[in-house]
Amino acid sequence: MTTDAADEIMTATHSALRTCGYAELTMQDIADESDLSKSALHYHFDGKHDLLVSFLEHLLDRFEARITDPEGETPVERLRWLVETILAPGERRSDGFQTALLEIQAQAPHDEAYRERLEQFDEAFVSQVRSIVAAGVEDGTFRADVDPDQTASLVATYLKGVRTRHVAAGHSLERSAAVIYRHIDDHVVAEDSTVVTAE
Amino acid sequence: MTTDAADEIMTATHSALRTCGYAELTMQDIADESDLSKSALHYHFDGKHDLLVSFLEHLLDRFEARITDPEGETPVERLRWLVETILAPGERRSDGFQTALLEIQAQAPHDEAYRERLEQFDEAFVSQVRSIVAAGVEDGTFRADVDPDQTASLVATYLKGVRTRHVAAGHSLERSAAVIYRHIDDHVVAEDSTVVTAE
Numbered sequence: 001m002t003t004d005a006a007d008e009i010m011t012a013t014h015s016a017l018r019t020c021g022y023a024e025l026t027m028q029d030i031a032d033e034s035d036l037s038k039s040a041l042h043y044h045f046d047g048k049h050d051l052l053v054s055f056l057e058h059l060l061d062r063f064e065a066r067i068t069d070p071e072g073e074t075p076v077e078r079l080r081w082l083v084e085t086i087l088a089p090g091e092r093r094s095d096g097f098q099t100a101l102l103e104i105q106a107q108a109p110h111d112e113a114y115r116e117r118l119e120q121f122d123e124a125f126v127s128q129v130r131s132i133v134a135a136g137v138e139d140g141t142f143r144a145d146v147d148p149d150q151t152a153s154l155v156a157t158y159l160k161g162v163r164t165r166h167v168a169a170g171h172s173l174e175r176s177a178a179v180i181y182r183h184i185d186d187h188v189v190a191e192d193s194t195v196v197t198a199e
Numbered sequence: 200m201t202t203d204a205a206d207e208i209m210t211a212t213h214s215a216l217r218t219c220g221y222a223e224l225t226m227q228d229i230a231d232e233s234d235l236s237k238s239a240l241h242y243h244f245d246g247k248h249d250l251l252v253s254f255l256e257h258l259l260d261r262f263e264a265r266i267t268d269p270e271g272e273t274p275v276e277r278l279r280w281l282v283e284t285i286l287a288p289g290e291r292r293s294d295g296f297q298t299a300l301l302e303i304q305a306q307a308p309h310d311e312a313y314r315e316r317l318e319q320f321d322e323a324f325v326s327q328v329r330s331i332v333a334a335g336v337e338d339g340t341f342r343a344d345v346d347p348d349q350t351a352s353l354v355a356t357y358l359k360g361v362r363t364r365h366v367a368a369g370h371s372l373e374r375s376a377a378v379i380y381r382h383i384d385d386h387v388v389a390e391d392s393t394v395v396t397a398e
Contacts, residue, residue, distance in 0.1 A: 021309070023222045099308050105367035106301040110220070115369060122368040153378045154357065157370075161360025168304035169321040170314060171356075179352045187386050 001044050006058075008034050009041065013055045018096040022103035027051070049113070052104070056117040063121060067128050075136030076189055079155075080181070082129060086159045087177050102167050126156045133188070143190050151188055155180065200243050205257075207233050208240065212254045217295040221302035226250070248312070251303070255316040262320060266327050274335030275388055278354075279380070281328060285358045286376050301366050325355045332387070342389050350387055354379065 001009075012034035020029045027048055031038040045051040066085065072078040108115040130152035136142030158180055165171035200208075211233035219228045226247055230237040244250040265284065271277040307314040329351035335341030357379055364370035 022305075096308070099305055102305040102363075103302065105363060106221075106298055106305055108367045108369075109295070109298050115367075119368045122364065122370065150378055150381055153374070154382060157360040157364055157375055157378065158353065158357045159360065160363045160367075161356040161358065164301075164304060164359045164363045165321065165356055168307045168314075168359075169318045170307075171321065175352070176356055179349055179356065182349060183353060 005036070005044070008036065009044065009051070010055060010058045012036075013051060014097065017055075017100035021096065022052075022100045022107075025100075049111075053113045053117065056104070056114065060117055060120055060124070064124050067125065070128070070132065075132050075139065075141050076184075078132050079129070079136070079184060079188075082125075082132065083155070083159065083177065083180060083184075086125070087162060087173050098163060099167050102164065122156065125159075126152045129155050136188070141190055142188050146188055154183075204235070204243070207235065208243065208250070209254060209257045211235075212250060213296065216254075216299035220295065221251075221299045221306075224299075248310075252312045252316065255303070255313065259316055259319055259323070263323050266324065269327070269331065274331050274338065274340050275383075277331050278328070278335070278383060278387075281324075281331065282354070282358065282376065282379060282383075285324070286361060286372050297362060298366050301363065321355065324358075325351045328354050335387070340389055341387050345387055353382075 009030070012030050015033040016025055016029040019033075020026075025048060027041050027045075028038050030048075030051065031041055034041075041051065045054065067082060070078040070085075071081045104114060105118060108118050130148045133142060133146060133148040133151045137144060137146050137148065162171075162173065162176040162180075165176065166173055208229070211229050214232040215224055215228040218232075219225075224247060226240050226244075227237050229250065230240055233240075240250065244253065266281060269277040269284075270280045303313060304317060307317050329347045332341060332345060332347040332350045336343060336345050336347065361370075361372065361375040361379075364375065365372055
């Protein structure tokens with residue numbers, strides 16, 4: 001498959017998931033979002049599951065590339081950038097795509113291929129937070145008693161919860177963001193450093 | 200419908216969700232888990248959706264009854280009991296029921312009836328945490344500078360994330376629990392109070 005064809009299929013899959021959700025999605029829905037026929041899709045992929053595994057790998061590649069070098073001069077800025085990236089306002093509940101992702105996550109216990117990729121997302125994010133926090137403790141912008149593992153796990157789990165609460169109970173992303181920024185200001189950033197909530 | 204029949208249907212729905220998941224669930228699956236026929240179920244409920252809305256209400260009633268008076272003498276004990284109740288070890292990923300609940304949560308943006316009940320779960324839990332934290336600040340077992348709203352939102356969102364990370368990425372419930380207990384010890388409980396992690 002050419003890179004162009006692969007890109008087109010991935011873009012079409014994204015649109016189709018947004019429109020149709022995960023459970024009802026068919027290969028035809030994906031074909032309808034692209035210039036390819038359903039049989040062309042079947043030429044490249046064994047079926048919906050195989051295509052969605054490739055789609056998760058595609059998202060994972062993009063996610064890892066995006067978070068590999070967080071923007072910002074200081075650990076405080078870099079940590080804030082990372083949280084903002086995860087809570088990107090473009091990715092709303094109404095979008096439908098986040099909902100489809102939650103549906104895929106709900107399949108993970110029955111689905112080794114999904115689970116493996118979802119674990120990689122999780123580990124990529126946690127290890128990035130962990131290194132930023134470790135760097136902040138090292139250079140003194142974060143409190144000396146902050147444990148990078150504890151903070152990374154708290155932030156990663158919290159952000160997972162933000163998405164689920166947003167999708168399931170309509171809880172505002174902005175309010176959830178404010179709570180984690182305040183936590184970082186109060187308990188992670190050293191008292192004489194610039195606070196995360198400062199604009 | 201008699202209370203016994205209603206209880207039997209709710210128990211059967213719980214078993215059927217655990218076994219079949221949400222997406223594939225049929226009225227026949229629920230009937231198979233009970234002594235009632237499929238037509239008896241249809242006599243009481245318009246269909247799967249109607250039955251599942253009643254099931255969510257049934258879970259909500261039980262949840263509210265369970266958390267209305269957390270066990271423990273002190274706010275520290277009561278907060279710990281509440282967190283433990285949410286992370287109850289009986290409710291594992293392998294159980295299948297938690298996965299089905301996540302599938303239902305993923306439907307909420309398209310489904311007003313689910314969403315309304317899920318918002319009630321969320322609000323019931325948040326307000327219970329908020330009152331325990333306020334009581335702890337009041338009686339001095341929690342730090343004077345703890346904000347009950349901030350803490351309740353952090354804990355509720357974190358615990359939502361624990362479930363999602365457990366289902367989607369297999370993250371250990373015990374490790375997630377340890378992180379929130381440590382947060383409570385380090386940042387919520389007053390320094391001269393009994394720590395939450397003490398057994």
